[in-house]
Each structure stands twice: as structure tokens, then as C-alpha cells.
Amino acid sequence: MADTKKIVHINFKAYFEDTGKMFDTNIEECAKENDLYNDKVPYAPMSYVVGSKAFYPEVEEAIANAEVGKEIEVSVPCEKAAGVRNPRLIELHPLKDFYRAEINPYPGMPVTLGNRSGTVMSVGAGRVKVDFNSPLAGHDLSYKITVVDEITDAVEKAKAIMENDFGSADDFGFAILEDKIVITEADVCKFHESWPVAKYRLVSDYRSVFGLDRVEFVEVWESAKKADDAKTE
Template sequence: MADAKRIVRIDYKAYFADADRLYDTTNADAAKEAGIFNEKVTYAPMAYIIGSGSLYADLDAAIAGAEIGKETEVTIPCEKAAGARNPRLIELHPIKEFYKNEINPYPGMSVSLGNRNGVVMSVGAGRVKVDFNNPLAGHDLKYEVTVVEEVTDPVEKAKCIMEMDFGTSEGFGFGIMEDKVVITEAEICKFHEGWAVAKYRLVSDYRNTFGVDRVEFVQVWESKKADAPAESSE
């Protein structure tokens, strides 16, 4: 097995640096205080593969060099984050497009049009102005991040990857060999619509993390054992 990549669990607070306004966090109390708490979100330390490229490069570097348990602050300029806002991504759409989909638009509403996500800026006479820019575009960002722990056990690392890419590791089995990673699928995989897509991400992350070429997924179907006949009382 080639050198494995590092996996850590992090707590963080993410701010728009220009307004010092919190927009994302793993801390429930901080989310409530900032008025961004979401009941559907699980607030807990987040698993992250260092060097995976899924976070901004400056933030990744800060996490890679951080001491466990010590908070690190990093500010990322707009051009290294989501980039500048593009005025061409602010568009006017006929309001009938929304009504056709039984949507009554209002300013601040998140919408999806033509596989693009945007935010309604204003609603006028028959037209709706929608901003399709990345919500982080045009902002310098500030992160306060703490590496809570580094995950070193191979099976625990495999579980972390499953949690990142599929949302849960419950019910899965994990085998980490020198030349391959073997995943025994949970029962939910037989019926989950997103499992097929998740496997593509999992294969990439398992290969890159453990330095193997082969990733196997094992699906188990067991016949139910018939109930034993009840003994006669006679």
C-alpha cells in the first residue's frame, strides 16, 4: 500500500470577512447565536481528507499545519476563494416560469432554474431578477478552524470517507488490504437512489487515500430462515 493520505476531524466557523458575519459552522451554539441554525443539519466535527482539494487551498494548508486542539485562523482573499461576482449571472426571467412550476417567488428565495441554483433579488411586473452567482463570490472569507483529532486507524479512516461521501457508515463492513479496499454494502444500498453516484466518489477517495488501485463493493443477499415450528403441548 502506498503512503496513505491524512484524515482529520475539524470544527470550524466560516465568516464573510468584510462583515465578520458567520455563514457556516460545525458548532450548534454558534449557529443559533448567528441565526443560521438548521434543524436538518448535524452539528459535529467534520471529517476531511487533507490534500483532497475539496476545500480552498489556503484553508487546506492551514489544516495540514495545525496543531491538534489549537484554533487556527486563516483569511482567504476573494480571488483565492469563490472569485469576483459576475454581473452576467444576474438574469431576468418571466414570472410565468415560476408560476408554471407552482412557485410564488419573493426576494431572498432560493430557486433552481435549468439545473442552476440562484437567489431571487426582486420581483417586478411580470419579471423576476435572479442572481446565479456563487453566494460566496465577491467576498473575502475568514475561517476559525480547530483540528479535533487525526484519524489513523485504517478502518476508521474508511468509515470517515463513507460518512463524507454517503452521509453514514452505519451497517457497512470495511476491509483494508495492501492492494485493495473491500466494502461490504449496508442494506440501505439496495434501495437508495443516490448509492450508484456515491460509489464513484468513494472509489476515487479510497484509491487516493489508501494508495490502492482496486476497490471492491460486496452486496450480500441472505435468505430468511423459516421460523421453527412450535412444540406441541400435548
């Protein structure tokens, strides 16, 4: 069985370089100190497949070469990050369209119109100005990253990929065989609307990391009595 990519746990802090303001982190204390805390976000070291291109190339390269336990700092210029701000992406929309959708817009409010995400800049007489530029556009960025550890166990790698792509590996089963990977689905998958899309990402990442072509997902249905008996054993 091949193992073509390494997986690490990382902690990160991301800043606007021009102001020094933090805009993202997976560290709970830092999130609270910088008014970024969200009680729906699980704050813990992030599972990261090195080479998955989830970060900008400069950050990706730094993570690949980082020493475990040593904080690194990487700068990403605007042109290589979210790009410069495009004035054509600032648009005026009728206020009545928001009311029709039961939205009461206010400056700074994130909104989705059609399939585009933007931020309300101002609300005037019958019109709403919305900026569809990325919130990162026009900014040089800075990242402080620490590789907490490298995951080497095959099953732990499979769990880490599940956490990264689906958000949780709880109640899943993992079997890494010579010619395939078998994932026993958690009960939540039967009802979770994002699971079908997550499976496509999982297949791609499992193939990439383990070098195997075959990925099997097993969906198990048990009677309520059998499930209750298993819990009491």
C-alpha cells in the first residue's frame, strides 16, 4: 500500500499585514481575544493534507518544510492572495429585493444574492450597496503557523481526512487494506445534506494520500432493538 502524502495537525493565525488585524484562526483563545469566536466552530489543531492546496502556494510550501513545534511566519502579497479589489464588483441592488427575501440589510452584513456572496456596504433610500469582492481582496496577508505533529498511523490519517472533509470522524469505521479503503458510515450520514458532496472530496483525498484506486463506503442499517442492545453491552 502506497502512502504518497503526509498529513499534519497545524495551528494557524491569519492577519491583514497592513493593519495587523487577525481575520482567522483555529485557536480558541486567539479567536476570543480578537472578536472572531464562533461557538459553532470546533477549535482544535487542523488536520491538513500537505499538498492539498487549501492554502496559498507560499503558505503550502512553508508548511511542507516546517519543523514540528516551531512557529513559522509567511507573507503573501495581495497579487498572490485574493487579488486587488475590483470596483465592478460593487453593485447597487433594490432594497425591496431584500425585504422580499425577509432580509433587513445593514452595513457589514454578509449576504448571498443568487449564487454570489458579498458584504453590505451601505443602505440608502431604496438601494443597497453590496461589495462582492472577497473580504481578503486588496490586502497583503500574513500567516503564523505551527505544525503540532505529523500523523503517521494509517487509520489516524483516514480519520484526519474525514475530519477535514466532513467535519467529524465520530462513529465512522476505517479499514485500510492492501488494495482498498473501506469506510463504514456513521448514522449521521443518512440524513446529513452535505454528505453526498463530502464523499467526492473524500474519495479524491483517500486516493491521493494512500495511492489506492478503490474506496468503498458501507452504509449500515440496524433495527432499533439491536442498536439499543449494542449500546448496553
